[in-house]
Amino acid sequence: MVHLSPLRQAGQAVLLSLAPVTALAQTPPPAEPAPQLQLDLPSTTGEVAPPPANLNPPPIPIPAMSPAQQGYLNDWLKQGAQQGLSSRNRATRALSGDALVSAVLDRARALTRGRVDTADFLEVWALRPAAFDPRPGLAAAITADRLPQWVAGLTPPYAGYEGLRKGLVAYEQIRDAGGWPSLTAQSDAATVRRRLAMEDKEISAAEPVSAAIQRAQRRYGLNPTGQLDARTLASLNVQVADRIGAIMANMERWRWLPRQLPENRVQVNIAAAVLTMFEGDQPVKSMRAVTGSPSNATPMLASSIRSIVVNPPWNVxxxxxxxxxxxxxxxxxxxxxxxxxxxxxxxxRIVQPAGPNSALGRLKFDFDNPFAVYLHDTPARGKFSSYDRLASHGCVRLEKPVALAEMMVQGDPELEGQIQALIDQGKTQRVSLPREVAVYLLYWTAFAGSNGAMNFREDPYGWDKLLAQKIEASSERAAAATLASKD
Known part of the structure; x- marks a missing residue:
């Protein structure tokens, strides 16, 4: 379980690597003397040996751009707010030469691996985007005159990212039109309906306002009572600027992910406390979960599940x-x-033996990570019926662990259909999976529904505002560096 403060020092990625050790087999001495090695040693007569090959070759040169290409890239650079790289578009002067190349390369890196440098991550933001060098792609795109195609390929290729991008446009329009009014418990039905219509395009004058309130409550992850209770009012009264910040933060997190996720994987939305199982890149099962409380944040991370512990003891x-x-x-x-x-x-030290009352329940899904968190069963089932399920010490408690385990052992004739029988044996044993299953613990507080409407969850760890601030600050530094550069 994680026991780190969610705001502990930033940027310290914990990397564990094991170097393989190769044993050298001894061989008999050769029958003939080995040939003498010809060594390039410095000459004693004053001649100098040639320098070694350059281990750091110069960067790929960027071809000269046509005026049309320069104009296209300058227009593209003005659209940073459309990708959530800043809260508003900035007025910028037209760039050319090295200044234009530098700004384009910076924007390409920001779209591909994130605007915020990993050195500025919190420790519990344990996702690390892959390195990316945009120079070869930019050079090839200029040469082939395919800059629009190169630009289109920089953003994450996920429907989730595109849904947020479209949502960002809609909420920026609401902001630029003056935002929305605050509601109170005494607001009349007409006022409530107008407020709901700003986010809900399906609302109609004929339906009861309670039905529209229920849709809003589902979008916010609240109990859909249809009543304008305190939590619903609080969600409706979140300022539009904060909703924009949440969308920006979630777009940034999408940029941290690999461009192709494993087809078979488990994803946990920490903020919504929901686990989803994917097979063939399609969601096939979802279940409620219990994730870390605000004082015991569940970290964002990626790993792989290779085994399940049946009837696990709990080493407290x-x-x-x-x-x-x-x-x-x-x-x-x-x-x-x-x-x-x-x-x-x-x-x-304290140990709770395996059994029906163990805090880990009957199943524990292990995966390597520096926080000692894992997925596990629990004897405390009451939280799963609640809409407030951020209550663990950092691990992820599962509503239906046996069903998840059965999905993971499919294809193994000795294990398939046998998980409950193994539990019933009562002994602690580790079961290896027939194939490892990727696991992603992610923090999605904003996402588009199937109809395009934005869904929001509370920001229990305060990560959205912090990340939005970091995005803005990083974009401002990049813009200042561009203005300071010379053509």
Missing amino acids: PTSIAKRELWPKGRGTLIAQGYKILKTPEGGE
């Missing part, structure tokens, strides 16, 4: 033991079934 992390269990007293802990074990360092 030190931070949880200190904060929640040790204050109960040793006698109470032992009476509740915990075991207190000695550590090699002479201290003590």
Whole structure:
């Protein structure tokens, strides 16, 4: 489970690498003397050996651009707000020469791997975009006169990103028209209907206003009562500028992802507390989850699930033991079934044995990550019926873990259909999956529905505003650098 403050120091990516060790087999000595090696040693007569080959070749040169190409790229650079790289379009002077090339390369990198440099990430933003050099593509596009096609290929190729881009345009239009009014519990039906219509294009004058409120509540992830309760009012009264910031932040997170996701994968939307299983790149099963509370953020990360632990014990992390269990007293802990074990360092640790009351339930889905988080079952089922499901210590609790496990072992004749039988045996055992399953823990607080309407979730960790600020600051630095450059 994660035990890191969500606002701990930024930029420290934890990388673990294991270097393979190759054993060298000994061979008998050759029958004949080995040939003498000819070494290029410095001459003793004053001659100097040639320098080694250049290990850092010069960057690919950018061909000269036609006036039409320069005009196209200058117009493109003015459209940063349309891709969520700034909150408003900036007036910029026309660029040419090295200044234009530098600005275009910077924009290409921002669209492909994010506007914010990874050195400025929070530690729990553990997704790391792949390196990208836009120079070869730009040079080829200029030579072939295919700049529009090159530009179109820079943004993430996902419907989720495109839905946000279209939503951004709509919300910027609302902002530029003056935004929306605040509602109160005393607002009349006509006022409420007008406010809802600003985000809901399906609203009609004939339907009851309660039906339109229900649609809004579903878009916000709230209980669709049709009543204008306090939480619904709070969601409707979020300023449009904050909605734009949320869209920008989510577009940036899309840019951090690889351009092709594994076809078979598990995705968790941390903010919505929902897990979705994909097969063949299609969503095939979703279930409710419980994710980290605001004080125990579930990290964003990508990894792979290779095994499942059946009937897992819970080795209570030190931070949880200190904060929640040790204050109960040793006698109470032992009476509740915990075991207190000695550590090699002479201290003590708490373990909850496997069983129906174990905090990990009957199944634990392991995957490598520096935060010690995982997916797991839970005996506490009440939260799954709630619309507020951010309550864990950072791990992801699953509503239907057996169904998920069965999907992961499909194709293995010894395991398929046997997960519950293994649980019923009562013993702890690790089950290897027939194939590893990619897992992504992501933080989506804004996304477009099937009808194009924007859906929003609360920002429990405060990451949206922080990331939107970082995007804006990074764009301002890039714009300042461009203005300071000389043609």
